[in-house]
Amino acid sequence: MTEASILFFRTCLALLAMPIYILSFLGIWEPFCKKIFFPFFLEKLTTIHNRKTKKQKQELFRNLPDFAGPSGELKLLEIGTGCGANFQFYPPGCRVTCTDINPNFQQGLSRSMSQNQHIHYERFLVAAGEDLHQVPSGSVDAVVCTLVLCSVQSVNGTLKEVMRVLKPGGVFYFLEHVADDHSSWRYFWQQVCYPTWKLVFDGCCLTREIWKNLEQANFSELKLQHISVPLPGTPIKPHIIGYAVK
Numbered sequence: 001m002t003e004a005s006i007l008f009f010r011t012c013l014a015l016l017a018m019p020i021y022i023l024s025f026l027g028i029w030e031p032f033c034k035k036i037f038f039p040f041f042l043e044k045l046t047t048i049h050n051r052k053t054k055k056q057k058q059e060l061f062r063n064l065p066d067f068a069g070p071s072g073e074l075k076l077l078e079i080g081t082g083c084g085a086n087f088q089f090y091p092p093g094c095r096v097t098c099t100d101i102n103p104n105f106q107q108g109l110s111r112s113m114s115q116n117q118h119i120h121y122e123r124f125l126v127a128a129g130e131d132l133h134q135v136p137s138g139s140v141d142a143v144v145c146t147l148v149l150c151s152v153q154s155v156n157g158t159l160k161e162v163m164r165v166l167k168p169g170g171v172f173y174f175l176e177h178v179a180d181d182h183s184s185w186r187y188f189w190q191q192v193c194y195p196t197w198k199l200v201f202d203g204c205c206l207t208r209e210i211w212k213n214l215e216q217a218n219f220s221e222l223k224l225q226h227i228s229v230p231l232p233g234t235p236i237k238p239h240i241i242g243y244a245v246k
Contacts, residue, residue: 002188009192017196024199035104038202039083043108046085049147052229053175056241060173061089063243067141067171068094077140077165079129079158080148081105084112092118097140099125099132102202129158135165142166146175151203155213163217166246172219173243177229177236179207190235197235211240219244 014021023029050057068074074094078086081098082105090096096119098109103126113121125134129145129152143162152158162172180186190206197206211224224242231237 006188006191010195013192013196017200020196020200029199033200033202034102038102039105039108041201042105043083046083046108048231049229050085050088052231053239053241056227057086057089057175060175060241060243061086061091064094064142064171064173065091067169069141069167074142075140076142076144077132077135079132079143079145079162080152081109081124082147083108084116086144086146087112087116087119090116090119093120095120095122097122097125097135099127099129099135101126101128128153130154130161132161132165137164138167140165140167140170142171142173144173146173147177149174149176149210149213150205150208151201155208155210156217159213159217163219163246168246170246171243172246174210174214175239175241176208176210177206177239178211178226179209180235180238186235186237193235206235214240214244217244219246221245 020029023032064076065074074091075097076090076094077097077099079099081100084098087096098121109124125132127134129148143166145158145162149155149158166172180190187207194206198204211226214222214224222242222244224240224244227239227241228237229239
């Protein structure tokens with residue numbers, strides 16, 4: 001009955017979103033989404049999400065300076081920088097390398113950079129989380145990834161690259177929305193929305209259990225907490241937050 005219900009509601013949602021499915025079939029939606037819609041949407045979501053998670057992010061990044069190298073300099077790599085949602089939480093003087101698979105966030109990113117001149121911006125790389133070959137192995141003190149692992153091609157592949165680029169004793173910070181408990185109504189609706197949500201929001205997957213990937217990634221230390229972020233009207237309330245040490 002549940003599978004039939006999911007299929008029924010998925011069909012209803014697909015009918016409502018039929019214009020987008022048609023544009024996708026014609027090859028129009030994806031370039032429009034990447035260049036215009038998703039950068040616009042992400043900047044709006046970032047503002048709301050940062051407001052809802054400000055205290056948690058401040059607490060999350062509080063120990064970042066502890067991972068600086070012997071010279072006191074902190075080299076940080078951000079995967080999926082987007083519009084620069086995390087810049088305000090980084091310590092003064094840290095050197096940030098920004099990466100994103102989508103190069104179309106420049107407007108929002110430029111605004112964020114001008115508002116956060118307490119950090120040094122090293123470079124921007126167009127790169128997927130699973131392929132950071134432009135970043136040397138063991139070259140960064142910290143890697144940050146927020147609201148990104150939901151849409152990478154491979155979570156395990158991305159975590160493997162995180163481990164590679166981190167120095168021994170380096171740290172990986174994460175904040176990601178995840179699947180809800182399988183017995184919950186929200187998980188039911190996550191399953192219903194999954195195909196249309198993924199199409200509309202540039203590959204974002206609603207039902208990933210990312211905490212399992214992190215637990216299996218062979219970090220020497222993992223601090224992980226399940227939290228709820230109040231985002232009314234969306235299926236992305238359940239989140240995980242924390243950090244892992246190489």
